[in-house]
Amino acid sequence: MTDAADRQAIDETHDARRTSWVPGADGHPDFPVQNLPYGIFSPQDGAARAGVAIGDQILDLAAVAAMLPPDVVPACGGNRLNALFALPRALRVTLRRRLSDLLSDEQYRAAVEPALHPADDCELHLPAMIGDYTDFYVGIHHATNVGTLFRPDNPLLPNYKHVPIGYHGRASSIRPSGVPVVRPVGQHKAPDAAEPAFGPSQRLDYELELGVWIGAGNALGTTIPIASAADHIAGFCLLNDWSARDFQAWEYQPLGPFLAKNFQTTISPWVVTAEALAPFRCAQPARPAGDPRPLPYLWDEVDQAGGALALELEVSLLTGAMRAAGLAPHRLSRGPASNMYWTVAQMVAHHASGGCNLNPGDLLGTGTISAPDREGFGSLLEITRGGSDPVALPNGETRRFVEDGDEILLSARARKDGYAQIGFGSCRAVVLPAVGG
Amino acid sequence: MTDAADRQAIDETHDARRTSWVPGADGHPDFPVQNLPYGIFSPQDGAARAGVAIGDQILDLAAVAAMLPPDVVPACGGNRLNALFALPRALRVTLRRRLSDLLSDEQYRAAVEPALHPADDCELHLPAMIGDYTDFYVGIHHATNVGTLFRPDNPLLPNYKHVPIGYHGRASSIRPSGVPVVRPVGQHKAPDAAEPAFGPSQRLDYELELGVWIGAGNALGTTIPIASAADHIAGFCLLNDWSARDFQAWEYQPLGPFLAKNFQTTISPWVVTAEALAPFRCAQPARPAGDPRPLPYLWDEVDQAGGALALELEVSLLTGAMRAAGLAPHRLSRGPASNMYWTVAQMVAHHASGGCNLNPGDLLGTGTISAPDREGFGSLLEITRGGSDPVALPNGETRRFVEDGDEILLSARARKDGYAQIGFGSCRAVVLPAVGG
Incomplete structure (x- = not known):
């Protein structure tokens, strides 16, 4: 053809x-x-x-x-x-x-x-046997927001606008929508505590991400040029990168998040194909004046002109009390998927640029996608400013982080004049109390 | 039984x-x-x-x-x-x-x-289908040596003696001994350069590690208590965690190494069983006075008394010129595997402590195992002090990092009076020039 x-x-x-x-x-x-x-x-x-x-x-x-x-x-x-x-x-x-x-x-x-x-x-x-799972960090507003909390003087590191930052995640603990999440226990140390402690996470959070399913792969020692990277993407899903912020802050240096992120990752089970999303591709937002031009292996005019996704993303919360009262989930945020500094083609090309082999069924996460404003923040860490500014819910409850019995629901919808709306289906999971907690 | x-x-x-x-x-x-x-x-x-x-x-x-x-x-x-x-x-x-x-x-x-x-x-x-690969960082002398190069004022971070630091690695690019390694290309930025560049790694290194094969796993949301962690270990291998130091320095913040480590990992193909190594278990070296006692989930008297391994580890180099001249490989380092701050049982118990599920055939790396002295350093980064102090080879060549045509050979031998010596067999790979480089 x-x-x-x-x-x-x-x-x-x-x-x-x-x-x-x-x-x-x-x-x-x-x-x-x-x-x-x-x-x-x-x-x-x-x-x-x-x-x-x-x-x-x-x-x-x-x-x-x-x-x-x-x-x-x-x-x-x-x-x-x-x-x-x-x-x-x-x-x-x-x-x-x-x-x-x-x-x-x-x-x-x-x-x-x-x-x-x-x-x-x-x-x-799960739609596929996931050989390897990689999580990126392409949501620039999230990177800036979180960087401000962890490193107020230096929110966005010097490499951010040159390298699509990513790291390897845990494939075995990815579960489809609907599988409850057990609150993890682990080590944490408050900044003012003398010693670390071990117990249920007190700062359990969600992260709103897109997942990218790899189609055709590449052999070890070969690369995927940016111009053909889109051909290696089979489809997309929603991804909730559950995060224990207290564990993360204590463990992440110098090698990155580990137990803070590997206790469970929830994805929507339907694979929305690259072909289904073809009409909803849009131009990658122009880089702000003064931003560096990416190196040639990451730069493709066709990708810049149509490599982004016109998707509206939402996160909602249904607490145990809301469920008991028959209330509907409360929307915590809404924003466009175009708040990604790097396109998915750039993620794929970068991942394979050193010869790392991708395989069909590998899963990439985009990293948390936040909008510049609070209404579009993709995690409670950002919405509540690290827990200091709780969210007020319509039924009078408040939330700093996710509590037992809370259910987090992600959704994504593609809309465009002249086209039928399509969506990603359900990506939800309820949090159960820690074992022995 | x-x-x-x-x-x-x-x-x-x-x-x-x-x-x-x-x-x-x-x-x-x-x-x-x-x-x-x-x-x-x-x-x-x-x-x-x-x-x-x-x-x-x-x-x-x-x-x-x-x-x-x-x-x-x-x-x-x-x-x-x-x-x-x-x-x-x-x-x-x-x-x-x-x-x-x-x-x-x-x-x-x-x-x-x-x-x-x-x-x-x-x-x-490869002996198994590797579902997930995790690399730890338990070689305390390596952590100190590398920390000194990257953070002279703060070599060992405050979490090191509380948390067995680990991170997820790439399973798809693990290859058995004998498969050549293609020098990776990638982004790097010298500290004094204005902009990053893209090209073959100029600071390609090896890392001497042990690999740990997981036997029986645990279900998601459950843990592996330290007292039974040894029962979950099927065996051991040698592991060379090939590392592009120039890529690593530029990309690793804030989420850890990615392309610097995922282009290939070489393991010895024979699985030396936990049962074969039973006579060679030894006491974990006593913690220096003043070191914190680990939290209870990481502490087991039986593990402390016999959870370490009396293995002698070696790294040798055979350059292209040495091979052409019919010379034998030159030993770069030799040291005991007991230079691990955490035992493998502590690694396993920590990994599962938050509910992350391990599966049969998962592979853990220990991280680079270095001795306190230069004769036992497990990487060229340490031996040559970041490339500033080249190694002199017997044939007059010198090395700062690994060059094309070089072959790196790892070995491990267990010896004890009254017992037959056993070893791990071959873990070797030759470096080929970068594609197009």
């Missing part, structure tokens, strides 16, 4: 006039027929398998294999999406186009409808 | 009078019948499989499955040792005892000898 045909196939699947015969799909806030995210689900009493979200239903991919392009069928089997992520972009586009037709055109309804499962009856799993 | 029977079975397999019918095994510097490390190998034109090193031969485990304890046979199949690592300690001891008998007693020779392959004809692979 040529690039031009690729683009046309993507455009047709985005046509806002395209409707689905699946009841409730048209106008669904997250999963109209224009989205078609992939995931791994198990129906009641059934084995885990690959599926596509459509409205409030899930299409079982293996059950419609006979109607899919033969080249993609092997990648749609099994209980992990790694092989699907690794498909060449042209095949991913072909599969998307076919799924769009199957779910739009009434002529396929009789054959396809038996392969649908109500999402409410299904369990969702 | 009772603990007492366990210990007896381990002791008998260590009897220095025990000999093997395998020619060359008795007195082998690494692999006499008292060692019996596991690995994954492929014979010429054969598939990868599990094996045991004995002298200069490799025993194919699957080929002698009929003679092994039935409970362990499933874990000995396949091309990864993860299931073998996960076996309960009692079964690991039973397997070791049986293998020791099979390779010692002449009555088994006719049946077992056909399952031997000359090691020189075999390829060795």
